[in-house]
Amino acid sequence: YMYIYMYMCVVARPIGEFRSNADYQYQLLRCNVDLLKIIQLGLTFMNEQGEYPPGTSTWQFNFKFNLTEDMYAQDSIELLTSSGIQFKKHEEEGIETLYFAELLMTSGVVLCEGVKWLSFHSGYDFGYLIKSLSNSKLPDEEVDFFEILRLFFPIIYDVKYLMKSCKNLKHGSILVNFILSFISVSENYFELINNND
Template sequence: MAQIHSNMSNVLQRNNNIDNVENELCEIKQVWSHNLEAEFRTIRNLVPNFRFIAMETTFPGFVARPIGEFRSTSEYKYQVLQCNVNLLKIMQLGLTFFDENGEKPTGQYSTWQFNFKFDLCKDMYAQDAIDLLLESGVKFSKHNEIGIDVDDFVELFISSGMVLCDNVQWISFDCSSNFGYLLKIITATNLPHEDEHFFELLRIYFPTFYDIKHLTLSCKNLKQSLREVAEQLHLTSSGAQCHAGSNSSLAGSVFFKIREEFFDGD
């Protein structure tokens, strides 16, 4: 924590001089504590007709690596996920809504970015991740002052019609971290030690989901990062790279493009 406090004055000074590039002009609705309930009312009305939900998160990097012997690479990767998610806090959640044809709602917002409470003076983070977020325009002072309390979010999220529903289909890129942070706040507990228990929880709350990174393994010559795959498919993003809102919109567009070009639209 010494590094955190030693860098604090520089971080806050830089943060105050950067405008948030994710704004209403990008067709992304910014959600803070004051408009949380109103935006969930809008979302609840969307879900029945836009059941494909692309989701991405922003979190403060990786601060720990597990030590010891592991039975497999997958076990090690899960332990990295588990220990970091349990130590850190979610900062942003981006949700973008599509219908079964890959069309977004018209005449209204299709993407929501939920901005959670985060305090650089108290919460743990990796400095390199914070530097990237500052460069992309994240206002940490705003997260601290009017960020969403996770308990308030979860209460509305559980009753939104998006979770515990077989007919809602979730889309994410390299989804373990994204769902890991969501499961942590939904269950109000740390992630389980074993990955099999993690996937049991995942199937309960999000019964149907697609991991785009896994899909790319079946697609010849596609690269292994969201932005690189998007460029290969000639797709562009309307927002900053490190922001959950614009990333969720891009992830959804990539998913439907891959489905069309590599899986005959199925």
């Protein structure tokens, strides 16, 4: 099962002059990922036909997080709390980010061209993973970020950008069917999480 679907807020805005909107967007991502901590990560494994492995195919990782010590975006915390996240458990039982990064690094799912990552608008998600895996802040320049991204995650399909690049999507097309199956994966995941929390 070499396809992985990943799911995962803005507390600060960069100041200064920016070369372009893309530069501003990257600096916004960098600023927030550097300031914030990952709270939760979900991964679902499937094969290229969208079939799940027997047994468990989705894992939710809850990271150490302390509402009194760690910086956060209030609206994100409210959303997570209303979704059932128990921050006291994160504080007491959450996974240490560096320990998780060590295990992820040796798991065979990063630095591997055979693994395809599926996501939806995932810059921040991959930003947090790169920060964890490299145990450092994100690079100053977007070009360096993408170089590191391609190293850790050689093949990424971001459905949001796939959809944007196809102006004339027709019902029944392969891409539309892929997007619909992707959305189904997302809905199934959230149903799974709600039933298992």
